[in-house]
Amino acid sequence: MKFDTVIIGGGLSGLICGIRLSQQGQRCVIISSGQSALHFSSGSFDLLNVLPDGTEVSNPLASIDELIRQAPEHPYAKLGKDKFLDMAFTAEQFFKGVNISLKGNAKQNHYRVTPMGLLKPTWLSTQGFASSNINESLPWKKVAIFNLIGFLDFYPQFIADEFLKLGTESDIHLFDLPDIEHLRRNPSELRSTNIARVLDKKISELAEILNAKSNGCDAIIFPACIGLESDALHKLEEAVEKPIFLIPTMPPSIVGIHTQQYLHDYFLKLGGVYMLGDSVKKADIEGNKVVRLYSYNHGDIPFTGKDVVLATGSYFSQGLIATSDRIYEPVFNLDVSYAPDRKEWYNTKIFESQGYQKFGVKTDRSFRGLLQGQAIDNLYVSGAILEGFNPIKEGCGAGVSILSALAIAESILSK
Numbered sequence: 001m002k003f004d005t006v007i008i009g010g011g012l013s014g015l016i017c018g019i020r021l022s023q024q025g026q027r028c029v030i031i032s033s034g035q036s037a038l039h040f041s042s043g044s045f046d047l048l049n050v051l052p053d054g055t056e057v058s059n060p061l062a063s064i065d066e067l068i069r070q071a072p073e074h075p076y077a078k079l080g081k082d083k084f085l086d087m088a089f090t091a092e093q094f095f096k097g098v099n100i101s102l103k104g105n106a107k108q109n110h111y112r113v114t115p116m117g118l119l120k121p122t123w124l125s126t127q128g129f130a131s132s133n134i135n136e137s138l139p140w141k142k143v144a145i146f147n148l149i150g151f152l153d154f155y156p157q158f159i160a161d162e163f164l165k166l167g168t169e170s171d172i173h174l175f176d177l178p179d180i181e182h183l184r185r186n187p188s189e190l191r192s193t194n195i196a197r198v199l200d201k202k203i204s205e206l207a208e209i210l211n212a213k214s215n216g217c218d219a220i221i222f223p224a225c226i227g228l229e230s231d232a233l234h235k236l237e238e239a240v241e242k243p244i245f246l247i248p249t250m251p252p253s254i255v256g257i258h259t260q261q262y263l264h265d266y267f268l269k270l271g272g273v274y275m276l277g278d279s280v281k282k283a284d285i286e287g288n289k290v291v292r293l294y295s296y297n298h299g300d301i302p303f304t305g306k307d308v309v310l311a312t313g314s315y316f317s318q319g320l321i322a323t324s325d326r327i328y329e330p331v332f333n334l335d336v337s338y339a340p341d342r343k344e345w346y347n348t349k350i351f352e353s354q355g356y357q358k359f360g361v362k363t364d365r366s367f368r369g370l371l372q373g374q375a376i377d378n379l380y381v382s383g384a385i386l387e388g389f390n391p392i393k394e395g396c397g398a399g400v401s402i403l404s405a406l407a408i409a410e411s412i413l414s415k
């Protein structure tokens, strides 16, 4: 099977790269084993919240010089200052271009509300999610927080307590809908995805409940368990009398699943081929080029492409595998940077930076994967699998996945 570019891994990074290449007329295939990190997403994309030395960042663009100084192997340092600025802007335009409406920009982080009601800096947030432009207060004096009776993945009291510290009062309302009853028979069924499947079809009944109980409040706060269907939240916004804002629940993430599905469908509309449930297991490399890729489902029938993008994610998605004594990349056995002494992999203080979070595949400055120290000409490495950054401590996970994907697409297209 012959393509211009073969992309391994169809999460945020693989999909953005595939869409970008397909928009320019390339014939691309994405081969992806299964769920991606988007299925657990907060609904916000982080670009850079904290520098490696712990300094908080409010303007990611203005902090790039210092990041490059502190972390020369960081994917943003490999991009370099000018390209980082360019790719951050390109990313914002990319989302507008594919009709994903997001709040925020790279010049100024805003603050999203976490499932615990805390404010956390971020770059771009899905429209309709609760957020604030400043971290000392919220934009409402009083809110009505709603939750379904028995839904345990959303914590109205924690949220109300945190909101009060920021000067916002809350009324908490628990409600019920007869159509939810069948889910309640088994507690494990009362999860955000199952609830959304019901609520998306019961907008007018839901709006009636919210309208009846939100008098005297500036806004309605609702768990993000609605909106698997594209227009459900929009219909609810139109049917309620107060502005409504969502707060992420514990996973699975409705907004993340929706984004994954939306990007997947967009890629298909551009003529892309997406092979879900298949895994690439090995490759033939000849003359410093990947010439054939083999997957579990296609056996001896190889995939070929002028270029290959490895976007298989980190440990979570098995793009990296950790054993008791080594960390390796399972498709090409690319060079991985990690500490040889296992004690440096982790810190017993669990909220501290963990060594393993920065380990990843080594690349040159163009994100071409290294095999025994040598860059493979047509193999690019994108997203969470990359070395040199800590997505959790630095708050840069989605940013690295998006910017590296766009930069790689640009390199491939400029060939």
Ligand SMILES: Cc1cc2nc3c(=O)[nH]c(=O)nc-3n(C[C@H](O)[C@H](O)[C@H](O)COP(=O)(O)OP(=O)(O)OC[C@H]3O[C@@H](n4cnc5c(N)ncnc54)[C@H](O)[C@@H]3O)c2cc1C
Pocket: 008, 009, 010, 011, 012, 013, 014, 031, 032, 033, 034, 035, 036, 037, 038, 040, 041, 042, 043, 044, 045, 046, 047, 278, 279, 280, 281, 311, 312, 313, 314, 316, 317, 318, 319, 331, 382, 383, 384, 385, 391, 396, 397, 398, 399, 401
């Ligand atoms: C649980 C979780 C939640 C996160 N939430 C956020 C957030 O809210 N905001 C934020 O900014 N960042 C978040 N991050 C950081 C995250 O890494 C990025 O946001 C980003 O989504 C990662 O995208 P990716 O495409 O690089 O990798 P992934 O999303 O991990 O996708 C990799 C894909 O490759 C597939 N794959 C793996 N091996 C193979 C193979 N051999 N063949 C074929 N396919 C393969 C996997 O099945 C998977 O679908 C989160 C990370 C995790 C782990």
